[in-house]
Amino acid sequence: MWRLIKENLEEIIEEENITIASAVNGEKGLWVSMSIPIKGQMHHYWIFVETLVFSNDILSNWFLWFVTALLISAIGAYLHTKIFLKPLKEILNIFKILKKNKTPPKLDTSHGSPEVIDVYRTINETLDHLNNINKDREIMLKGLSHDIRTPLSRIRLEVEMAKIDEATKNNIDTDLKQIDHIMHQIHEFSQTAPADQISPLNVTDAVKMYCQAEEVRINTFGAKFIYDVEPNLYARISLLDLNRILSNLVGNALKYGKSNDRTLEINLKCYGRVHDIFIDIKDNGPGFDLEELPRLMKPFVRGEPARTGVEGSGLGLPIVDKLTKSIDGKFKILKNYPNGILCRVILKRYDGKNIK
Numbered sequence: 001m002w003r004l005i006k007e008n009l010e011e012i013i014e015e016e017n018i019t020i021a022s023a024v025n026g027e028k029g030l031w032v033s034m035s036i037p038i039k040g041q042m043h044h045y046w047i048f049v050e051t052l053v054f055s056n057d058i059l060s061n062w063f064l065w066f067v068t069a070l071l072i073s074a075i076g077a078y079l080h081t082k083i084f085l086k087p088l089k090e091i092l093n094i095f096k097i098l099k100k101n102k103t104p105p106k107l108d109t110s111h112g113s114p115e116v117i118d119v120y121r122t123i124n125e126t127l128d129h130l131n132n133i134n135k136d137r138e139i140m141l142k143g144l145s146h147d148i149r150t151p152l153s154r155i156r157l158e159v160e161m162a163k164i165d166e167a168t169k170n171n172i173d174t175d176l177k178q179i180d181h182i183m184h185q186i187h188e189f190s191q192t193a194p195a196d197q198i199s200p201l202n203v204t205d206a207v208k209m210y211c212q213a214e215e216v217r218i219n220t221f222g223a224k225f226i227y228d229v230e231p232n233l234y235a236r237i238s239l240l241d242l243n244r245i246l247s248n249l250v251g252n253a254l255k256y257g258k259s260n261d262r263t264l265e266i267n268l269k270c271y272g273r274v275h276d277i278f279i280d281i282k283d284n285g286p287g288f289d290l291e292e293l294p295r296l297m298k299p300f301v302r303g304e305p306a307r308t309g310v311e312g313s314g315l316g317l318p319i320v321d322k323l324t325k326s327i328d329g330k331f332k333i334l335k336n337y338p339n340g341i342l343c344r345v346i347l348k349r350y351d352g353k354n355i356k
Contacts, residue, residue: 019031019033020033021033024046031046033046087112087116087119087120090107091107091119091123094107094123094127098130099325100325100326100328101322101325101326102326103127103131104127106124106127107120107123107124108120109121109124144183145183145184148179148183149180149183152176152179152180152183155172155176156173156176159172159173159176198236198237198238198327199236200234200235200236200350201234201235201236201237201238201239201242202233202234203233203234203235203237203242203270203277203347204229204230204231204232204233204270206239206242206243207227207229207242207246207268207270207279208227208229210242210243210246210247211225211227211229211268214246214247214250215227218250218254218266221254221264222264223254223264223265223266224263224264224265224266225265225266225268226265226266226267226268227267227268227269227270228268228269228270228271229268229269229270230270230271230272232272233270233271233272233277233349234349234350234351235277235327235347235348235349235350236327236348236350237327237329237347241323241326241327244319244323245279245319245320245323245324245345246268246279246281248317248319248320249281249320249343249345250266250268250281252317252343253266253281253282253283253285253343254266256283256285256286257283257284257285257340257341258283258285259284259285259286259339259340263284264283264284264285265283265284266281266282266283267280267281267282267283268280268281272349274349275348275349276346276347276348276349277346277347277348277349278344278345278346279344279345279346279347280342280343280344281342281343281344282336282340282341282342282343283336283340283341284336284339284340285339285340285341286339286340287335287336287339287340287341288341290333290335317331317333320343320345324345324346324347327347327348328348329345329346329347329348330344330345330346331343331344331345331346332344332346
């Protein structure tokens, strides 16, 4: 054992003239002798380390070592969390915010290891690039919507003044309305996500007002509209966004929800469950294969025109999905039995005590 200690000491202090002894002048312990040059002369010194004398209480010694090991482990775990896991959590939080179509804050590059700072800077540059892309897209889509509506108004005026039969005028007007509707949806899709802090909205009153106004319009299509709204439901969502969600889903039901015998019945139900608010809109139409759902949730993708017999922009469902995600909600499309589809919007319920 002493030889092993001697070899290790020589390796550490790079000194060959080392003497190791277990006792000097009857004093037991670890004795180390080495030569140190001072002012050109070699001086010999002894270093004495008293050996650990174990007491008879072996359990006490083992407990001391156990507590020491736990303390070292706790310090190591803290440093591991502080140095390695904290940056990972910050990066994960950035991607969670991006997933909700929101703008995350910049990462702090003023401190940390060089590797972490380099990663943070790269992420910040990527966030700036994404923000610029979103701004450019918003400007482009808004400009496109505005530029197309101007000639549409001119065409409407020329059609009214043209000497053509009423049937042709009606057909042209229908086509122009469809183009105008598509431009309106493009404008909606280009809107930025709402701010994080939104005042709680009385969802019950908002949905009732929408249903009462929509019932009259739906009845003009010869369709049946049934709605049931539970009282005292509140959520953090703007009235504008809630109406956009409802109008897109009810509009889809009007287009695609007719049964095989050409009858149409739309059911809307708004109710609360524990921490959530559910808005279910279902029809009795032919529905579609749920395997198509991931494709239909993409912008500008529509179902099979031959099957539905209608045209559209393919933005209705993506708009709803985008709006619900921006307020931490969920949007699901399910089968409605015996036929048709069920569109379900899930909002986080607000239970503030100061709301009347």
